[in-house]
Amino acid sequence: MLCYKAWRESQTRFVLSAFTIAGLCALFVLFQGDARAGFDSEPLTYTGYIWRIIYKGYLRELYVFLVLLLGVGGLLRERDYGTVGFTLALPVSRWRLVSVRALIGLSEVAILAILPALVIPVLSPFVHESYPRTQAIQFSLLWTVGGTLVFAMAFLASVVFRGEYSAPVVALVVLLAYSAIADLPALDRFDVHDIMSGAATSDFRLDTSLITGPLPWMAIAVILLVSCCMVVLAGRITQTQDL
Amino acid sequence: MSTNTARSLRKVSHGDLLSPPLYSTAWRDPLSACGLVGQFCRAKPVHFWQAAKTTIKMLLGMTHPTAGTGTVLGRSITDSAENREMRRHVAYVGEDKQLYAYMTVEQLVRFTMSFYPDWQSDVAQRLLKQYQLPQNRKVRALSKGMRTKLALLLALARRPALLILDEPTEGLDPVSIEELLHALVAAAGEGTTVFFSSHQISDVERIADRVCIIDHGRLVADLSLDQMRQDYRRITLGFATQPPTNEFKIHGVHQVKIVGRQVTVLARENSDVIVECARSLGAVSVDVDPSGLREVFLETVKEEA
Numbered sequence: 178m179l180c181y182k183a184w185r186e187s188q189t190r191f192v193l194s195a196f197t198i199a200g201l202c203a204l205f206v207l208f209q210g211d212a213r214a215g216f217d218s219e220p221l222t223y224t225g226y227i228w229r230i231i232y233k234g235y236l237r238e239l240y241v242f243l244v245l246l247l248g249v250g251g252l253l254r255e256r257d258y259g260t261v262g263f264t265l266a267l268p269v270s271r272w273r274l275v276s277v278r279a280l281i282g283l284s285e286v287a288i289l290a291i292l293p294a295l296v297i298p299v300l301s302p303f304v305h306e307s308y309p310r311t312q313a314i315q316f317s318l319l320w321t322v323g324g325t326l327v328f329a330m331a332f333l334a335s336v337v338f339r340g341e342y343s344a345p346v347v348a349l350v351v352l353l354a355y356s357a358i359a360d361l362p363a364l365d366r367f368d369v370h371d372i373m374s375g376a377a378t379s380d381f382r383l384d385t386s387l388i389t390g391p392l393p394w395m396a397i398a399v400i401l402l403v404s405c406c407m408v409v410l411a412g413r414i415t416q417t418q419d420l
Numbered sequence: 421m422s423t424n425t426a427r428s429l430r431k432v433s434h435g436d437l438l439s440p441p442l443y444s445t446a447w448r449d450p451l452s453a454c455g456l457v458g459q460f461c462r463a464k465p466v467h468f469w470q471a472a473k474t475t476i477k478m479l480l481g482m483t484h485p486t487a488g489t490g491t492v493l494g495r496s497i498t499d500s501a502e503n504r505e506m507r508r509h510v511a512y513v514g515e516d517k518q519l520y521a522y523m524t525v526e527q528l529v530r531f532t533m534s535f536y537p538d539w540q541s542d543v544a545q546r547l548l549k550q551y552q553l554p555q556n557r558k559v560r561a562l563s564k565g566m567r568t569k570l571a572l573l574l575a576l577a578r579r580p581a582l583l584i585l586d587e588p589t590e591g592l593d594p595v596s597i598e599e600l601l602h603a604l605v606a607a608a609g610e611g612t613t614v615f616f617s618s619h620q621i622s623d624v625e626r627i628a629d630r631v632c633i634i635d636h637g638r639l640v641a642d643l644s645l646d647q648m649r650q651d652y653r654r655i656t657l658g659f660a661t662q663p664p665t666n667e668f669k670i671h672g673v674h675q676v677k678i679v680g681r682q683v684t685v686l687a688r689e690n691s692d693v694i695v696e697c698a699r700s701l702g703a704v705s706v707d708v709d710p711s712g713l714r715e716v717f718l719e720t721v722k723e724e725a
Contacts, residue, residue: 178530188522260519416500
């Protein structure tokens with residue numbers, strides 16, 4: 178039932194996020210003709226257009242922002258709402274409370290990442306285009322990895338910083354700082370934005386905007402490990418907190 | 421029978437003493453109801469409500485004590501595994517009675533029952549009817565009185581060994597207070613130990629059989645109410661002339677107040693000896709009345725000040 182609680186707490190944010198991502202994907206696909214004409218550069222292929230506007234562009238940025246909002250919450254927020262006493266009086270450990278919330282949140286992050294892979298290949302035939310399903314799934318995997326890191330940042334921030342807006346603002350600032358640092362030549366292979374957009378893959382073809390080589394597994398493993406450490410750290414902090 | 425103890429338990433945060441050092445306080449089950457009363461907003465920086473709230477939070481493992489140890493139902497409050505096991509048998513109702521606003525009454529009941537294998541569905545159903553709680557209404561749409569009843573239902577349907585309440589009557593209307601006190605008395609009657617904090621002395625006096633008084637963040641009295649009713653006496657003495665000022669230093673005298681020709685003695689014991697002494701000193705009128713908790717409380721905190 179802790180899963181149910183975690184789900185109910187994030188339900189509104191998740192459903193709104195899902196409708197926003199799926200709806201925008203559908204709009205970008207169904208009105209691709211007008212949207213493609215709006216680009217100033219040379220004529221775009223359909224796959225290039227999808228990459229520019231969804232997997233690299235606005236929708237990816239929106240996804241990052243929505244994931245960041247999914248990450249906030251937890252016992253400090255409950256303290257502000259006055260329900261923390263009821264929650265902590267339940268015969269469950271704080272670690273379990275934290276891990277269940279993280280599990281539900283990461284599942285939601287993954288589902289949001291999968292939505293473009295469900296919508297784009299299905300709707301593309303309606304505008305006489307096609308988008309490779311395997312490409313869409315690979316991008317979903319990359320979004321899930323990037324989303325996991327962003328979620329973990331917001332998750333950790335909401336354990337440390339009290340206040341409705343403090344945690345998301347701090348997480349956003351940390352994310353911006355991370356993005357700036359990841360632009361350094363030695364660290365650019367760990368730039369989460371490049372990983373999510375596929376640009377970090379060794380054989381990413383700019384002319385077709387398709388991933389043709391293997392995914393950057395080392396960078397993915399490092400990012401997942403760092404995310405896992407942040408969630409564990411959040412659990413450790415929660416265990417010692419006075420609530 | 422299991423023991424609840426608090427030994428030198430205290431909490432300091434950012435240099436402020438948040439909770440009193442509770443020295444060697446111990447109470448044993450079965451005990452029907454124990455009230456924690458104190459002064460409100462007098463002893464800066466320790467207010468009674470804060471001290472009581474922090475103490476309760478430490479007992480439940482929500483806040484980690486700076487020093488000291490304690491046990492609830494024989495289980496350590498500082499060991500997380502023992503504390504979790506203890507919480508299976510302890511119910512807690514916080515001061516503001518906030519529950520998950522996004523759930524309906526029915527959802528919250530089902531959520532809570534999933535954590536307690538010994539949940540009494542018949543008790544929950546009976547209390548739902550008795551409290552007239554609308555099962556499909558969201559918690560956010562409930563009044564504070566209704567939320568209090570729901571919190572009580574969630575606590576009592578588990579038949580807890582110990583029920584801890586923080587300012588249970590705070591913010592409630594008189595009808596809700598009455599219903600709440602009845603429920604607490606009934607719970608105590610069914611074998612649940614009730615431990616609660618309050619600055620409403622009349623509420624404490626009605627339902628508690630033991631009282632701990634906190635003043636300036638310190639535990640200054642730990643009384644059995646039955647014993648108090650039996651022993652504490654207010655003796656009002658009238659004298660024809662100016663009464664003697666230093667003649668009442670007798671064992672058992674708690675407080676002496678002289679106003680004109682009238683002497684009021686609050687006696688903790690030995691009231692017969694005090695009356696005899698007063699008569700020998702020429703008292704023309706002697707009235708002996710049982711003393712209430714309010715009077716004992718006021719005199720205790722005055723004495724400590």
